[in-house]
Amino acid sequence: MEEQSRVGRPRDTRLDAAIVDATIALLAERGYREMSLAAIAERASTTTAAIYRRWGSKSELVASAVFRTDGDDVVADTGDLAADLATMIRWASEKLCRPAAVAAIAGLLSEPRSDRRLRTSSAAAASQMVAERLERAKEAGEIAETVNTSVLASLIDGPLLHAAFSGVADVDDEWIEDLVRIILVGVLPLGPSEASSTSASGRSSLSSVKEAVRQ
Amino acid sequence: MEEQSRVGRPRDTRLDAAIVDATIALLAERGYREMSLAAIAERASTTTAAIYRRWGSKSELVASAVFRTDGDDVVADTGDLAADLATMIRWASEKLCRPAAVAAIAGLLSEPRSDRRLRTSSAAAASQMVAERLERAKEAGEIAETVNTSVLASLIDGPLLHAAFSGVADVDDEWIEDLVRIILVGVLPLGPSEASSTSASGRSSLSSVKEAVRQ
Amino acid sequence: MEEQSRVGRPRDTRLDAAIVDATIALLAERGYREMSLAAIAERASTTTAAIYRRWGSKSELVASAVFRTDGDDVVADTGDLAADLATMIRWASEKLCRPAAVAAIAGLLSEPRSDRRLRTSSAAAASQMVAERLERAKEAGEIAETVNTSVLASLIDGPLLHAAFSGVADVDDEWIEDLVRIILVGVLPLGPSEASSTSASGRSSLSSVKEAVRQ
Amino acid sequence: MEEQSRVGRPRDTRLDAAIVDATIALLAERGYREMSLAAIAERASTTTAAIYRRWGSKSELVASAVFRTDGDDVVADTGDLAADLATMIRWASEKLCRPAAVAAIAGLLSEPRSDRRLRTSSAAAASQMVAERLERAKEAGEIAETVNTSVLASLIDGPLLHAAFSGVADVDDEWIEDLVRIILVGVLPLGPSEASSTSASGRSSLSSVKEAVRQ
DNA sequence: GAGTAACCGAGACGGTACGTCACGTCTTCTG
DNA sequence: CAGAAGACGTGACGTACCGTCTCGGTTACTC
Numbered sequence: 001m002e003e004q005s006r007v008g009r010p011r012d013t014r015l016d017a018a019i020v021d022a023t024i025a026l027l028a029e030r031g032y033r034e035m036s037l038a039a040i041a042e043r044a045s046t047t048t049a050a051i052y053r054r055w056g057s058k059s060e061l062v063a064s065a066v067f068r069t070d071g072d073d074v075v076a077d078t079g080d081l082a083a084d085l086a087t088m089i090r091w092a093s094e095k096l097c098r099p100a101a102v103a104a105i106a107g108l109l110s111e112p113r114s115d116r117r118l119r120t121s122s123a124a125a126a127s128q129m130v131a132e133r134l135e136r137a138k139e140a141g142e143i144a145e146t147v148n149t150s151v152l153a154s155l156i157d158g159p160l161l162h163a164a165f166s167g168v169a170d171v172d173d174e175w176i177e178d179l180v181r182i183i184l185v186g187v188l189p190l191g192p193s194e195a196s197s198t199s200a201s202g203r204s205s206l207s208s209v210k211e212a213v214r215q
Numbered sequence: 216m217e218e219q220s221r222v223g224r225p226r227d228t229r230l231d232a233a234i235v236d237a238t239i240a241l242l243a244e245r246g247y248r249e250m251s252l253a254a255i256a257e258r259a260s261t262t263t264a265a266i267y268r269r270w271g272s273k274s275e276l277v278a279s280a281v282f283r284t285d286g287d288d289v290v291a292d293t294g295d296l297a298a299d300l301a302t303m304i305r306w307a308s309e310k311l312c313r314p315a316a317v318a319a320i321a322g323l324l325s326e327p328r329s330d331r332r333l334r335t336s337s338a339a340a341a342s343q344m345v346a347e348r349l350e351r352a353k354e355a356g357e358i359a360e361t362v363n364t365s366v367l368a369s370l371i372d373g374p375l376l377h378a379a380f381s382g383v384a385d386v387d388d389e390w391i392e393d394l395v396r397i398i399l400v401g402v403l404p405l406g407p408s409e410a411s412s413t414s415a416s417g418r419s420s421l422s423s424v425k426e427a428v429r430q
Numbered sequence: 431m432e433e434q435s436r437v438g439r440p441r442d443t444r445l446d447a448a449i450v451d452a453t454i455a456l457l458a459e460r461g462y463r464e465m466s467l468a469a470i471a472e473r474a475s476t477t478t479a480a481i482y483r484r485w486g487s488k489s490e491l492v493a494s495a496v497f498r499t500d501g502d503d504v505v506a507d508t509g510d511l512a513a514d515l516a517t518m519i520r521w522a523s524e525k526l527c528r529p530a531a532v533a534a535i536a537g538l539l540s541e542p543r544s545d546r547r548l549r550t551s552s553a554a555a556a557s558q559m560v561a562e563r564l565e566r567a568k569e570a571g572e573i574a575e576t577v578n579t580s581v582l583a584s585l586i587d588g589p590l591l592h593a594a595f596s597g598v599a600d601v602d603d604e605w606i607e608d609l610v611r612i613i614l615v616g617v618l619p620l621g622p623s624e625a626s627s628t629s630a631s632g633r634s635s636l637s638s639v640k641e642a643v644r645q
Numbered sequence: 646m647e648e649q650s651r652v653g654r655p656r657d658t659r660l661d662a663a664i665v666d667a668t669i670a671l672l673a674e675r676g677y678r679e680m681s682l683a684a685i686a687e688r689a690s691t692t693t694a695a696i697y698r699r700w701g702s703k704s705e706l707v708a709s710a711v712f713r714t715d716g717d718d719v720v721a722d723t724g725d726l727a728a729d730l731a732t733m734i735r736w737a738s739e740k741l742c743r744p745a746a747v748a749a750i751a752g753l754l755s756e757p758r759s760d761r762r763l764r765t766s767s768a769a770a771a772s773q774m775v776a777e778r779l780e781r782a783k784e785a786g787e788i789a790e791t792v793n794t795s796v797l798a799s800l801i802d803g804p805l806l807h808a809a810f811s812g813v814a815d816v817d818d819e820w821i822e823d824l825v826r827i828i829l830v831g832v833l834p835l836g837p838s839e840a841s842s843t844s845a846s847g848r849s850s851l852s853s854v855k856e857a858v859r860q
Numbered sequence: 861g862a863g864t865a866a867c868c869g870a871g872a873c874g875g876t877a878c879g880t881c882a883c884g885t886c887t888t889c890t891g
Numbered sequence: 892c893a894g895a896a897g898a899c900g901t902g903a904c905g906t907a908c909c910g911t912c913t914c915g916g917t918t919a920c921t922c
Contacts, residue, residue: 009891009892009893009894010892010893011893011894012893012894015894030327031324031325031326031327032325033325033326033327034326034327036881036882036883037882037883037884038882038883046894046895047894047895047896047897048883048884049885049886049893049894049895049896049897050893050894050895052884052885053893053894056884057883057884058882058883058884102324103324103325105321105324105380106320106321106322106323106324106325107321107325108321109317109318109320109321109325109380110246110247110248110318110321110322110324110325111246111248112245112246112248112249123381124381127381127383146393146396147393147397148390148393150383150384150390151374151384151390151393151394151397152397153377153383154373154374154375154377154378154381154384154394155370155373155374155394155397157377157381158369158370158372158373158374158375158376158377158378159366159369159370159373159374160369160373161373161376161377161380162368162369162372162373162376163369163373165320165324165376166339166342166369166372168339168342168365168368169365169366169369174363175363175365175366178361178362178363178366179366179369179370181361181401182362182366182367182370182398182401183397183401184401185400185401186396186397186398186399186400186401220870220871221915222869222870222871222914222915223869223870223871223872223913223914223915224870224871224872224873224912224913224914225871225872225913225914226871226872226873227872227873230872230873251902251903251904252903252904252905253902253903253904261873261874262873262874262875262876263904263905264872264873264874264875264905264906264907265872265873265874267905267906268871268872268873272904272905273903273904436889437888437889437890437895437896437897438887438888438889438895438896438897438898439886439887439888439889439896439897439898439899440887440888440889440897440898441897441898441899442887442898442899445898445899460757461755461756461757462755463755463756463757464757466876466877466878467877467878467879468876468877468878476899476900477899477900477901477902478878478879479879479880479881479898479899479900479901480898480899480900482879482880483897483898483899487878487879488877488878488879532754533754533755535751535754535810536750536751536752536753536754536755537751537755538751539676539747539748539750539751539755539810540676540677540678540748540751540752540754540755541676541678541679542675542676542678542679553811554811554813557811557813576823576826577823577827578819578820578823580813580814580820581804581814581820581823581824581827582827583807583813584803584804584805584807584808584814584824585800585803585804585824585827587803587807587811588799588800588803588804588805588806588807588808589796589799589800589803589804590799590803591803591806591807591810592798592799592802592803592806593799593803595750595754595806596768596772596799596802598772598795598798599795599796599799604793605793605795605796608791608792608793608796609796609799609800611791611831612792612796612797612800612828612831612832613827613831614831615830615831615832616826616827616828616829616830616831616832617827617830617831650865650866651920652864652865652866652919652920652921653864653865653866653867653918653919653920654865654866654867654868654917654918654919654920655866655867655918655919655920656866656867656868657867657868660868681907681908681909682908682909682910683907683908683909691868691869692868692869692870692871693909693910694868694869694870694871694911694912695867695868695869697909697910697911698866698867698868701910702909702910703908703909703910
């Protein structure tokens with residue numbers, strides 16, 4: 001969304017909303033590739049020129065339309081990791097599982113310069129904040145020291161991405177609760193016994209991990 | 216890849232390979248959107264007509280080039296769930312984390328009728344086999360009864376998708392091992408204490424799960 | 431050449447002229463079949479899309495480029511049939527004997543639906559006007575009543591077509607003058623003797639015509 | 646039609662006829678441009694390879710199929726110019742006015758190398774023979790000395806070409822008879838009065854020609 | 861009678877042109 | 892100066908045709 005100069009006729013703000021709405025609707029209906037800017041303009045009762053006055057390209061429009069962060073809290077930090085993790089996953093599911101979002105992610109990644117545009121803006125910032133939140137949890141002893149926070153971060157968005165892309169499972173509250181439970185169990189510190197067994201063997205083999213947990 | 220009849224001049228099999236190789240190379244270099252069939256044809260020293268003789272569209276070519284399953288085993292089933300899970304994740308990482316695969320997934324999902332074509336062919340079949348493997352593990356008592364296998368399936372591909380799309384973490388053996396450990400711990404049955412505590416409270420709240428694990 | 435609406439950016443009229451010029455030049459150089467729209471576009475420093483915005487097809491472009499009638503007088507009518515016939519043949523030779531015109535006529539007739547498009551527009555209109563001019567001459571007694579005006583009309587363009595297609599004779603002023611002389615002599619009323627002889631025999635045999643003329 | 650070597654399996658002569666018939670039929674139905682060799686092959690129940698074994702190109706096939714001269718007499722020479730001219734025009738009408746012939750002429754002229762291929766073979770030979778016949782008529786005094794035989798030759802095929810191309814008039818026996826009458830009258834020597842008047846004025850103006858004829 | 865050379869059908873091959881579509885820019889008129 | 896309309900260059904897409912080539916298989920002359 002580009003700035004506009006102070007002088008001259010101001011932009012019709014109803015057009016902004018109409019364009020964004022049309023973009024989201026058409027993304028869901030047709031997908032990224034078969035959604036032309038002409039179709040967006042027509043549904044918004046305007047022209048492509050008006051769109052290009054506001055956004056620099058199709059991908060920029062889609063990115064800002066679908067992933068506009070109206071100053072949302074992207075990271076929950078109440079102090080209770082279990083609750084916060086559940087909250088973040090729920091938020092992520094609301095963000096990623098919409099049909100328009102699936103189409104947008106796929107479309108933006110299929111574009112060439114998506115690296116700079118997309119990631120640097122919203123996604124990267126959010127990732128950074130999530131990483132910091134998890135790092136704090138680790139320092140607070142809420143997460144086992146052996147847990148790689150990079151891996152843990154991938155467990156928040158990743159399963160949702162898979163579900164949204166494959167379209168197999170419908171992600172409802174129960175599904176999310178099940179997911180959170182597995183992650184939490186897998187991530188929590190297991191007390192003295194856990195500490196000793198893994199410290200003894202270092203990066204133990206998977207079967208030894210299994211043994212340790214059973215105890 | 217369409218069948219060809221027995222009569223007439225047979226197809227030049229070197230062309231098939233050259234086209235597939237060119238497709239994978241250009242996907243990695245330029246991404247889905249900026250990879251034209253003309254460029255593929257040029258690199259494979261042929262013409263677009265020869266490509267269209269073999270595949271019906273750009274998306275069909277990409278799907279079969281990147282996700283050709285040469286009769287691969289898509290599911291590991293040695294009886295040891297821990298080892299099999301690790302194997303499947305490793306296989307998935309080899310399949311999904313290549314640059315060409317990332318570009319292909321994004322591109323195919325940005326196309327309109329990818330649902331029917333792509334998923335029904337390879338991905339859906341693989342998902343089905345994974346689901347069956349997990350269901351067997353559940354019946355064998357290797358997985359806690361409370362674990363939703365649909366959620367568990369999304370934990371195999373999902374984190375890899377996230378890592379590949381965000382490009383933040385580089386997925387190496389250590390990363391995969393960390394992932395497997397978290398999933399295993401979160402999924403394994405926890406013995407009598409777990410059974411009693413969860414059976415008592417049914418779908419317990421997340422905080423009660425936390426308590427149960429700590430014991 | 432399609433109409434364009436009043437609103438919006440107007441067409442670049444220099445492009446229209448450049449395209450038409452390039453079409454005529456390339457028709458003469460290469461002929462209809464070996465003249466591609468891409469070559470026309472290149473010589474006119476534009477693209478095929480700009481051409482298709484103006485004309486619906488290659489044949490339509492060629493027809494309007496070669497046979498554009500800028501409100502020309504297609505029929506001479508000074509009252510003197512001899513002079514008018516000479517004028518019309520001279521005009522026709524200028525229209526039909528250009529290399530581009532020869533290529534255009536052949537090309538358009540080799541296309542399938544040229545009937546409706548080409549003839550109904552310019553050629554048919556011109557033919558109609560010529561027929562009317564000849565009919566008036568007949569009523570004025572300048573042409574013998576036995577002369578079929580349809581045949582006479584074919585004597586204006588026909589010999590020029592033959593000369594242009596066969597490429598044998600070069601059509602210069604002397605050639606045209608010779609042609610006009612033959613037609614005029616064959617067409618003029620021959621006075622009382624002619625009237626009586628032909629009325630006596632009705633549609634006389636050709637040899638009797640010969641006799642009649644000799645008298 | 647290319648030669649074939651003496652050894653090996655001989656060609657299926659029924660195919661030759663079937664291909665020629667299919668070519669003529671499709672030329673009349675669809676025109677030159679929209680007649681594909683694949684369609685010809687299909688109608689003749691064979692393949693394009695069999696066609697290319699016999700003819701070198703589409704244009705060569707069309708030329709030989711439509712204008713095959715099975716040793717026909719292309720020039721009538723009974724000694725009676727009037728009758729011969731009528732005969733030649735009648736023959737020409739049978740040759741040129743078929744729908745397939747119109748399509749063939751247009752198509753061949755729209756091809757690039759039609760000069761060498763088409764004219765050198767049949768048309769040029771025929772023209773040469775016609776020219777010689779007319780020259781003999783002139784020497785025999787059957788044609789006025791002022792008549793240009795090149796012009797006269799163009800009066801045989803030309804009007805028929807015009808009629809066939811424009812499609813306006815249907816060329817029947819009466820039409821041809823009318824045409825022959827006009828040409829003959831315009832071409833015959835007019836006796837002593839003609840000789841003196843034209844010798845006096847040389848290339849007289851058209852109006853003086855008119856006067857001379859009226860006498 | 862065995863060889864062989866050319867035929868036949870089918871269909872893939874390289875090459876070229878066609879006509880369509882979308883993107884992002886530019887130019888006019890109107891408010 | 893915004894907005895509507897639409898032309899502009901660029902470039903990809905998918906189709907069609909031409910003329911050639913390569914198969915497996917067949918047919919008739921030749922040795």
